[in-house]
Amino acid sequence: MEKKIALVTGATSGIGWATAIALAQMGYNIVATGRRQNRLAQLQKEIAKEGVDTLILTFDVRDREAVKDAIATLPDSWRKIDILINNAGNAHGLDPIQTGDMEDWDAMMDINVKGLLYVSKEIIPGMVARQSGTIVNIGSIAGKEVYPNGNVYCASKHAVDALTQGMRMDLNPYGIRVIGVHPGLVKTEFSLVRFKGDAERSKTVYQGYQPLTAEDIAETIAFAVSRPPHVVLADIVMLPTAQASATIVKKNL
Ligand code: NDP
Numbered sequence: 519m520e521k522k523i524a525l526v527t528g529a530t531s532g533i534g535w536a537t538a539i540a541l542a543q544m545g546y547n548i549v550a551t552g553r554r555q556n557r558l559a560q561l562q563k564e565i566a567k568e569g570v571d572t573l574i575l576t577f578d579v580r581d582r583e584a585v586k587d588a589i590a591t592l593p594d595s596w597r598k599i600d601i602l603i604n605n606a607g608n609a610h611g612l613d614p615i616q617t618g619d620m621e622d623w624d625a626m627m628d629i630n631v632k633g634l635l636y637v638s639k640e641i642i643p644g645m646v647a648r649q650s651g652t653i654v655n656i657g658s659i660a661g662k663e664v665y666p667n668g669n670v671y672c673a674s675k676h677a678v679d680a681l682t683q684g685m686r687m688d689l690n691p692y693g694i695r696v697i698g699v700h701p702g703l704v705k706t707e708f709s710l711v712r713f714k715g716d717a718e719r720s721k722t723v724y725q726g727y728q729p730l731t732a733e734d735i736a737e738t739i740a741f742a743v744s745r746p747p748h749v750v751l752a753d754i755v756m757l758p759t760a761q762a763s764a765t766i767v768k769k770n771l
């Protein structure tokens with residue numbers, strides 16, 4: 519029997535990387551996407567150990583034409599995407615609204631919101647035609663709550679939450695499952711990106727408690743997508759035990 523196919527955006531690190539591996543372990547062939555080609559080649563080698571295939575697509579989700587062109591290159595045998603993991607995204611900066619950097623604002627809205635839409639636009643029509651498919655949108659606790667200085671990142675993730683609900687409604691007639699996964703603090707390259715490569719500052723985010731790992735999130739995604747077809751885990755908020763809300767984290771420092 520033909521293997522099923524999962525397309526994972528932002529597969530070059532963190533949650534996307536771990537999810538690509540977890541889905542490969544479940545027997546899915548993987549379309550792995552991101553900007554860093556060398557990382558995708560590394561991932562392809564890891565995935566090969568699971569006995570499935572990887573097809574690499576390198577593009578920036580901000581570039582609408584690049585997204586379209588890259589997905590158009592999928593050979594026929596790779597076109598039937600069973601699972602779409604909309605994961606690519608990051609926070610850029612952590613500043614009060616009055617001093618926020620507009621480049622950061624553009625990056626977050628363009629990547630986290632518009633990028634997710636651009637990729638979805640290319641994949642959803644096939645799912646609609648086949649009347650099947652599963653979409654997992656990676657939101658955040660920042661899409662459920664707002665925290666000081668999180669302004670635009672929180673807005674982008676609230677938008678992801680709204681889009682997840684909207685997709686579930688619009689795709690309901692076609693039997694397509696739409697799952698929102700909203701993690702709290704996960705130790706990945708996320709803070710390194712948010713703090714523009716400041717490794718010391720990014721380390722402090724995860725000190726004094728046990729954060730989630732990318733593998734924790736991947737395991738939950740794997741569980742969610744493997745429920746029977748009549749079951750959708752619609753909205754999953756996942757926090758480290760030490761975290762009670764976006765702003766309350768019990769730290770032993
Ligand atoms: P990482 O920084 O480790 O991974 C981010 C991924 O997104 C990378 O693969 C990166 O690939 C990709 N990406 C970023 N910008 C672009 C772009 N313009 N075009 C294409 N791909 C892009 O962080 P995480 O794994 O933590 O983040 C994954 C998702 O999880 C994000 O949506 C994030 O908001 C969300 N999240 C993270 C949490 C955390 O605490 N870590 C908590 C809640 C949600 P590349 O740079 O190679 O293009």
Ligand code: 8X3
Pocket residue numbers: 657658659660668701702703704764
């Ligand atoms: C990532 C988690 O709390 O840094 O979305 O916004 S948080």
